[in-house]
Each structure stands twice: as C-alpha cells, then as structure tokens.
Amino acid sequence: MASFHLSNTSVQFGQFHALKSLHIDIQPAERLALIGTSGSGKTTLLKLLNAQITASQGEVQILGEKVDTLSPKRLRQLRSHIAFIPQHLGLISNLRVFQNIMLGRVGKRSTLGTLRDLAMPADEEMQKIFDILNSLGIAEKLYQRTSSLSGGQQQRVALARALYQNPEVLLADEPVSAVDPARARSMVQLLNKIASENKLTLIMSIHNIELAQEFFPRVIGLRGGEISYDGTNSQLDPAALERIYKLNTDELSQ
Numbered sequence: 001m002a003s004f005h006l007s008n009t010s011v012q013f014g015q016f017h018a019l020k021s022l023h024i025d026i027q028p029a030e031r032l033a034l035i036g037t038s039g040s041g042k043t044t045l046l047k048l049l050n051a052q053i054t055a056s057q058g059e060v061q062i063l064g065e066k067v068d069t070l071s072p073k074r075l076r077q078l079r080s081h082i083a084f085i086p087q088h089l090g091l092i093s094n095l096r097v098f099q100n101i102m103l104g105r106v107g108k109r110s111t112l113g114t115l116r117d118l119a120m121p122a123d124e125e126m127q128k129i130f131d132i133l134n135s136l137g138i139a140e141k142l143y144q145r146t147s148s149l150s151g152g153q154q155q156r157v158a159l160a161r162a163l164y165q166n167p168e169v170l171l172a173d174e175p176v177s178a179v180d181p182a183r184a185r186s187m188v189q190l191l192n193k194i195a196s197e198n199k200l201t202l203i204m205s206i207h208n209i210e211l212a213q214e215f216f217p218r219v220i221g222l223r224g225g226e227i228s229y230d231g232t233n234s235q236l237d238p239a240a241l242e243r244i245y246k247l248n249t250d251e252l253s254q
C-alpha cells in the first residue's frame, strides 16, 4: 500500500491554480525532498498530503484511503498517522518543552485528556518524552520553557513532538530556514537518520539544493504548481535545476 497516491490532482484557491494535475506515488519509507521557487506549491502539496486542504480535482489517497470518502472521525484517525512539522515549527513558546511535545498527540486523545496530561503528566508518558529528547540530544531541556531554547533546540523539540505521535509519515515544511547552515545540515541529517531507522516516509520541502541532493534519494521539483522533475537525487543535473528554477519574464513581473 502506497503512503500517498495522487492522480490528476489539482488544488485551486479561487481562480488561482496552485497545483495542476499532479500524478505522484510515494511508497512507505521513501525519503523525498520537495524543491522549487517560492510560490511553486510546496507547502500546498504538503498540506494536501496532510489532509489539511482538499483537492479541487482528481484523486488523493493517503495510506490507502481515498480522503474524499472519509467521515470527519476517520479523517482525524488517518491524520494521526501523519506528523507535520510546519515552517515556523508551531511551538507554543510559553509552554514547557514536555507540554509542547504532548500536544503532538492532540488528535489521538480527547481534549480533556490532553489538558489533564499537560497539567499532570503520567510517569510513563514523561519517560517516553525523555527517551525521545535523549535520542535528539536535548533530554536536559524536558522541563524548560520552550522560549528559552535556541532555534536549533526548538527544531529538535518540534521533531520530538512529531515523533511522540508515533507516525508512519513525517511531513516537514522547510523547518531549517531560520538557522545557520551547519545547524540546517545537522537537522536534515537527523531527520533522515530517524526516518530511515524507523522506516518512516519522509517528505520535506527545502530550499537548499545541496542538502536535498545529499540526503534525499528522491527529489520532486515543482514549478508553477506543476511537476518539473521527479527522479533520483543523482539524476538532478544542472539542466533539470534550470528547468525548475529559471525565472521567466511573466514570473518576474508578478
């Protein structure tokens, strides 16, 4: 069963076509980088794969289920298998690190249960969170206020929150844009290591082409909402990059 199957899938916002007739199959445990200029549709595609937005045309299957046929309850269950790390991490800065991580299971627990966990976490849950933070090298931050952490440490908290969800799929929307190149590299490396050790499907949008080529076996290049490249990292040559990134005069005048 594929993690994702898109067939002739489009997304429209009003009159604007953000994604146009995409055909994409993504298998379990694939690690895929999404590249393309700003506005090419990377975030929109990730949101579609996270069932946050719906297609205006075509088919979307997530983990073997056609999303447009699902009840809201079933859709929530399906989404609980997918962890999404948004562009700005989505952490609540006033909360302590363990509380932000617990929020990763919001879809799986009742709201009341989650609130109780945040106030009085069970020992076994704290142990799980400690173990995840430990594997990411920041166990000592467990009780710290999230706002007191550096940008790189906050990225790891966002990753810990995603892993605490025990997902099958990890979607990450350029979570390395706000840090220095060395930190960005180590985060991308860590995400790939965790995904391959746990056989997670990893799909990440990224502006840094070198990192995309170095770490992700498959790369999809979007241009104006269409697939301009879908292939291996090794075949992503200068000609393919030019097709993905070359600005035409229409785009320059927008």
Ligand SMILES: Nc1ncnc2c1ncn2[C@@H]1O[C@H](COP(=O)(O)OP(=O)(O)OP(=O)(O)O)[C@@H](O)[C@H]1O
Binding pocket: 013, 016, 018, 036, 037, 038, 039, 040, 041, 042, 043, 044, 045
């Ligand atoms: N809710 C929306 N309503 C209208 N237009 C939207 C909406 N969301 C996205 N768009 C448009 O769709 C296009 C694709 O946006 P998207 O955020 O997917 O691009 P992106 O490739 O992720 O860009 P970036 O690299 O800057 O994050 C853009 O032109 C954007 O303005």
